[in-house]
Amino acid sequence: MIDVEYQKYVKAISTQIPEERIFTDTLHRLAYGTDGGFYRLEPQVVVRVANEKEMQLCLREASSRKLPVTFKAAGTSLSGQTISDSILLMASDGWEDYEVLEEGQKIRLQPGIIGAKVNTILAPYGRKFGPDPASINSAMVGGIIINNASGMNCGTHENAYQTIESAKIIFADGTLLDTADADSRESFRRTRPGFIEKIEEIRDRVRADEAFAARIRKKYSIKNTTGFSINPFVDYDDPFQIIINLMIGSEGALAFISEVVMRSVPNYPxxxxxxxxxxxxxxxxxxxxxxxxxxxxxxxxxxxxxxxxxxxxxxxxxxxxxxxxxxxxxxxxxxxxxxxxxxxxxxxxxxxxxxxxxxxxxxxxxxxxxxxxxxxxxxxxxxxxxxxxxxxxxxxxxxxxxxxxxxxxxxxxxxxxxxxxxxxxxxxxxxxxxxxxxxxxxxxxxxxxxxxxxxxxxxxxxxxxxxxxxxxxxxxxxTGRNMAPFVKKEWGEKGYELMREIKQLFDPDTILNPGVIINDDPECYLKNFKPLPQCDPIIDKCIECGFCEVNCMSNNFSLTARQRIVIQREITRLKKSGKNPERLAELEKGFIFEGDESCAGDGLCQTSCPVSIDTGKYIKQIRAANRSKLSKKIGKFTGDHLDLVCSSASLALGVVGGMHSLLGTKNFGKICDTARSVSGNRIPQWTPAMPKGASAPKATPINAHAEKKVVYFPACITRSMGPAKDDPVNDSVTEVTIRVLKKAGYGIIFPEGMKNLCCGTPWESKGFIETADMKSSELEKALLIASEQGKYPVLCDTSPCLYRMRKVMDSKLELYEPIEFVHKFLLDKLDFTPKKETVAIHQTCSTKKMGIAALLKDVASMCAEKVVLPPDVNCCGFAGDKGFHIPDLNAHGLRKAVPVIKQEGPVAGYSNSRTCEIGCTSELGIPYMSIMYLVDEVTTGKN
Structure with missing residues (x-):
């Protein structure tokens, strides 16, 4: 239970901020309260703030109660700048707006946009963001600027201090100053009497002390983020420009920057x-x-x-x-x-x-x-x-x-x-x-x-x-917490007192990030160390840097990969200590959905983790440990009788598809929604994109005398799921794939016992590891026989299945998924006539992890005159069958693609995983199908 004053604070801000973005439970306070540094404090309240008005409200209410506040964006900070034992205000999701100005010479940015994305935006103009910290692929603009993070090339000449043009600043009492707006500047002078005069008085006093001014210039001739940036008093005349540059490196201890205009720098080709x-x-x-x-x-x-x-x-x-x-x-x-x-x-x-x-x-x-x-x-x-x-x-x-x-x-x-x-x-x-x-x-x-x-x-x-x-x-x-006691040591009495004077001017009640930069405790750097207990070999290497979060699709939906590790470490610590069983029970209960059920398990977190931790693999391990003996028996039964499962699924989908056609989308949707609600959401979510049934192809070889041969393994998902009612196609993926291969002159071999074969992915994702390995072993043996011990390449029509096959199978097998097979083997055997319509593509997690995602765009570009790939989309969130059970996860994964698809207006979308295509169709409003449909539509065989 949080303190009474914080309860009152929560009640006050809840008038404008939805409760689902205000966190007072133990799990979220611990998870959000962790950053990349080696200290830990646990906030009383965490608020995911969405816009300036909300930020002003949060600060006004905190100021009126004199409750301390700390700001956080990506949380990659290393010196304890973004931790709090009071109120933590998150400014990441929703703070990603930008505008390119003057042909890329300048750019307007909100604080939640990732630094690397700024460079992507500016690249067509031959420009880039000045600061270039090593964490730029994860760190956000707000943190980069407020910490004056520099990096490997920008030095002191192209950092945030040198390249900032203007800023919107929200002060501790909620006052908003837009330094680029004359009316806002005048209003600030009027409502904050004495503030500008004090800035000018300090400026003149510092400059009059020639020895001190020279000392400041020398100290900043090299990189320096110790204490507040006092060099604006010798570098600038305009008091508002001094205010702007005082914010650089202030670590959230003076005010909050809600928007900046930055000058870009050349990006040499x-x-x-x-x-x-x-x-x-x-x-x-x-x-x-x-x-x-x-x-x-x-x-x-x-x-x-x-x-x-x-x-x-x-x-x-x-x-x-x-x-x-x-x-x-x-x-x-x-x-x-x-x-x-x-x-x-x-x-x-x-x-x-x-x-x-x-x-x-x-x-x-x-x-x-x-x-x-x-x-x-x-x-x-x-x-x-x-x-x-x-x-x-x-x-x-x-x-x-x-x-x-x-x-x-x-x-x-x-x-x-x-x-x-x-x-x-x-x-x-x-x-x-x-x-x-x-x-x-x-x-x-x-x-x-x-x-x-x-x-x-x-x-x-x-x-x-x-x-x-x-x-x-x-x-x-x-400076953070770990060097705060030594600011005075570096700057001397005069410099340190000037910094205290600045703090008092901006934050008279010292509610903004207390303990950071200015700290009267000489031993504060030896307190509140973060525990990193031994937990599990998969995650023990994690240093909680947060680099994974940029690729974690549940970020801002539930927990991120880093946060899942944080919670599991705390659960482990509590279990070992035997203390605080109430806290342990609360974390374990909260983790069921926030950590386990809502994890897509896609492993994309591993791609940006510097030590290659696959948190999805760890979550699957947790699922395996939690499986009952009965569920394991059921899992093994489905593995032993996959043919029955697939044919039953196909039959059920056929019945559902028939009812959909008979009753219409609206009426059938109401029936399904009611049934799901009555079942307590145990019945899967129905969507108009739900496919009709399909059947496995006959195992008879095709074009047996052809010079070139391929072993084609249709995944169990494509053997069960055909096109949806409103898809502009009638044939199944397997039928279309066979047609493309025949056009290219390939002989097609099917593995023996194909109807009961599977790569094991469905069982692996649910924690039935033994059954998953059994199925992949069966498939491997069948493929080795069919390919004559690797003589012929193997094509699987579903990318996630192929990804697992590559992970666990014999290196003698040459394994390919559709886009890679088309790109490597079929381009010289087919004539392409690109369609004039715009098409969209979705790159699956598995293609990204295999490093072949770019090939999807290459192949699509040969098939259509314009190809749309929505940026900032990682996993679609459908995650096998999770989209049927947690549809909000699917919606969250594709939320940034929606406006792009609406604007570009593609007629259809293409990918290489049937379930991902269902998710994309459901959320983006156009039919998504296998890329093989597009290849089939625009090609003819050369011979």
Missing amino acids: CKASSMVYFPDIMTACRATVALKEGPVDGAELLDRLALKSVENEKGIPDFIKQFDETTTAVLLETMALDDDTLAENIAQIKNILDDFTTLRPVEFTSDPAENAQLWNIRKGVFPAVGGMREIGTTCLIEDVAYHMDTLAEATKELQDIVAEYGYTDAVIYGHALEGNFHFILNQDFSDPKEVERYEKMMHAVIEMTVDKYDGSLKAEHG
């Missing part, structure tokens, strides 16, 4: 990268200092342990494993407008490096795929090191910067200090071109002696960084 290996870290740093004067856009240092953390990753050469303990790499990038200039840049860089010892010849690559691979390796260092930690320890990342004239000495001393205190597995890496390094520690906070060791090491680093090298204690990750 020609790029080349090289991993250069030096004998030691000092040589690497000295070479980087020299390269600073050359045409280098990025230089990322990786010490030997950083290299070791990624040396087994794809794209990393084997010779790295032979390097000695002092070897240090620097990943270089140079950019240009044309290839000739790029070649000149490379030559100049090599000439500079001739003065330094390198362990291997310096070679650059301009291949986009190879470039991306190199930089993805760099981005994955932090999570990879975290994944290597001893289970139960916490992964910390610290963030310092030094001036270039002392870079080599400071970096070597940093390395020595970390080693001196026994952190033998600590990694140093980062943005060498900006003198900005991160060091990663795997720390045990459960042992007081280990905490004391950490404390002593941190004090040594702080004293060396500040007293000896006048560097930054926080370069780009923000």
